[in-house]
Amino acid sequence: MSVFQNSDFAERLIVARCRAGHTVRSAANLIGVTAQAYMKYEHDKAMPDSGKLLKFCREFDCSMEWLLHPAPLDFISTEAAPNGRHAKYWAREAIAELKEQGLLLTETNKETNK
Numbered sequence: 001m002s003v004f005q006n007s008d009f010a011e012r013l014i015v016a017r018c019r020a021g022h023t024v025r026s027a028a029n030l031i032g033v034t035a036q037a038y039m040k041y042e043h044d045k046a047m048p049d050s051g052k053l054l055k056f057c058r059e060f061d062c063s064m065e066w067l068l069h070p071a072p073l074d075f076i077s078t079e080a081a082p083n084g085r086h087a088k089y090w091a092r093e094a095i096a097e098l099k100e101q102g103l104l105l106t107e108t109n110k111e112t113n114k
Helices: 009-020 024-031 035-042 050-060 064-068 087-100 107-112
Strands: none
Touching: 009 024, 009 035, 009 050, 009 064, 024 035, 024 050, 050 064
């Protein structure tokens, strides 16, 4: 069950984390919680306190207004997106950066790691 009815906080938190190029573990370390506690935020099972929300905003470079906005993410319009770019582009950039750094396994480097 969601902490907030119709909450899109978890989805926005995932997008912000990916955009910032963090793994769940690195994001948890930045905020000062365990990876398990952090996953509860991303699965909408718990809500962080105000101090942690401020850390999220600072570390993930997003506003609290955007992070807590009750509307679903708009993957079509850039009107409400931070910096005029919507979430799918943030996620694509984060994935590309992780691949470049060798932190994300692709089919090609899965074969070379065997």
